[in-house]
Amino acid sequence: MPPTPIPLSDLDYGPEEEAAILRVLRSRWLSMGPEVQAFEAEMARFLGVEHAFAVSSGTAALHLACLALGIGPGDEVIQPAINFVAAANTTVAVGATPVFADILGLDEPTIDPEAIERLLTPRTRAVVVMHYGGYPARLADITELCSRRGVALIEDACHAIGALYLDERQRPPHGAQSGTVGDIGCFSFFSNKNIAMGEGGLVVTRRPDLAERLRLLRSHGMTTLTWDRHRGHASTYDVVAHGYNYRLDELHAALGRCQLRKLPGNNVRRAALVAVYRQALSAFDGWIVPFATFAGESACHLSVVVAPDTPTRDDAVKHLKGAGVQTSLHYPCVAGFDAFRRFAAPSLDRSEAFTSRVITLPLFPTMTVDQVHEICRELALATGQETTSGSVGRG
Numbered sequence: 001m002p003p004t005p006i007p008l009s010d011l012d013y014g015p016e017e018e019a020a021i022l023r024v025l026r027s028r029w030l031s032m033g034p035e036v037q038a039f040e041a042e043m044a045r046f047l048g049v050e051h052a053f054a055v056s057s058g059t060a061a062l063h064l065a066c067l068a069l070g071i072g073p074g075d076e077v078i079q080p081a082i083n084f085v086a087a088a089n090t091t092v093a094v095g096a097t098p099v100f101a102d103i104l105g106l107d108e109p110t111i112d113p114e115a116i117e118r119l120l121t122p123r124t125r126a127v128v129v130m131h132y133g134g135y136p137a138r139l140a141d142i143t144e145l146c147s148r149r150g151v152a153l154i155e156d157a158c159h160a161i162g163a164l165y166l167d168e169r170q171r172p173p174h175g176a177q178s179g180t181v182g183d184i185g186c187f188s189f190f191s192n193k194n195i196a197m198g199e200g201g202l203v204v205t206r207r208p209d210l211a212e213r214l215r216l217l218r219s220h221g222m223t224t225l226t227w228d229r230h231r232g233h234a235s236t237y238d239v240v241a242h243g244y245n246y247r248l249d250e251l252h253a254a255l256g257r258c259q260l261r262k263l264p265g266n267n268v269r270r271a272a273l274v275a276v277y278r279q280a281l282s283a284f285d286g287w288i289v290p291f292a293t294f295a296g297e298s299a300c301h302l303s304v305v306v307a308p309d310t311p312t313r314d315d316a317v318k319h320l321k322g323a324g325v326q327t328s329l330h331y332p333c334v335a336g337f338d339a340f341r342r343f344a345a346p347s348l349d350r351s352e353a354f355t356s357r358v359i360t361l362p363l364f365p366t367m368t369v370d371q372v373h374e375i376c377r378e379l380a381l382a383t384g385q386e387t388t389s390g391s392v393g394r395g
């Protein structure tokens, strides 16, 4: 019998999500309305932030962040080279230049604050940090640097809903929810995220001036919404800015509300699974399990391991595939993509080494501890390592 496949991620969906969808269908209102409003209020409360706007994707959130901050042609936006391409694409979409910074190291693949400092120029308008795998970047250093140099901070918190930043020196923003520290925070609720809605996102800020811009730009710069007019709260509208349709709909918001209720428990479950992975993989000679000394509370979005070299990584991936274990690579270095080669990049040695050696292993809240052990045993088998996960054998 071939082994039962283990996917990279899976949904924690049940009767709550089904009931939520039915509730919306029976309400006969599908576009932005009461579910979206409730979702925004619940997210704002969860994150402890004044302004939270539901949007159609994490990419829309990042694009709105650039637009609300007035970033445009001639401006530079410093961002990590190890990231999903959305921050870089939205930088280019507003006519600005992405400037790629190296990561701290193979054991901490978030943006290096010293690299940011070296790359700052009079044209730098913003820094984007990405909380890789749910582990907040070095926010105390970076917020201090951004405020000293008068540069905006955008948090790409798409991996990190529910992650807490704890600085060992207890400097601000000690204990903050990731995504609420910078000028603007961006979240994704794509199918594989800790809150999974299919497509969807959220953009948050504490600044009332940015909140007003985000609200307008999300919906074509219009002063009222269809929902306001439907309820008789308004009969017409003006257009006061050039915006987009980045609205979320009621069906996705209803799913998001169910998923938010499950998030604290699911993040705890993810952390328990990551602890099992860490325990098993730390016995592997020459392999690195990133964030071993991380002091905060991770959202544990990803489980990644760094192989000693590229051939070992590639062999391991091939073996896992044969054993029915799905893997991925978070991420190829953005500066290496064809469309981004035209942007000069400084030395990105650590990012390139990370890309060539990292493997993303399955992680999802409904995963079992046995599945984690199976994956570690297969990995040990593929690479001739000793394992604490017992012997291989899977039906």
Ligand SMILES: Cc1ncc(COP(=O)(O)O)c(C=O)c1O
Binding pocket: 056, 057, 058, 059, 060, 083, 084, 086, 087, 130, 156, 158, 159, 187, 188, 189, 190, 199, 200, 201
């Ligand atoms: C780190 C990161 N940033 C941005 C995004 C973009 O989010 P979305 O796919 O919702 O547009 C993603 C989603 O995959 C992501 O992982």
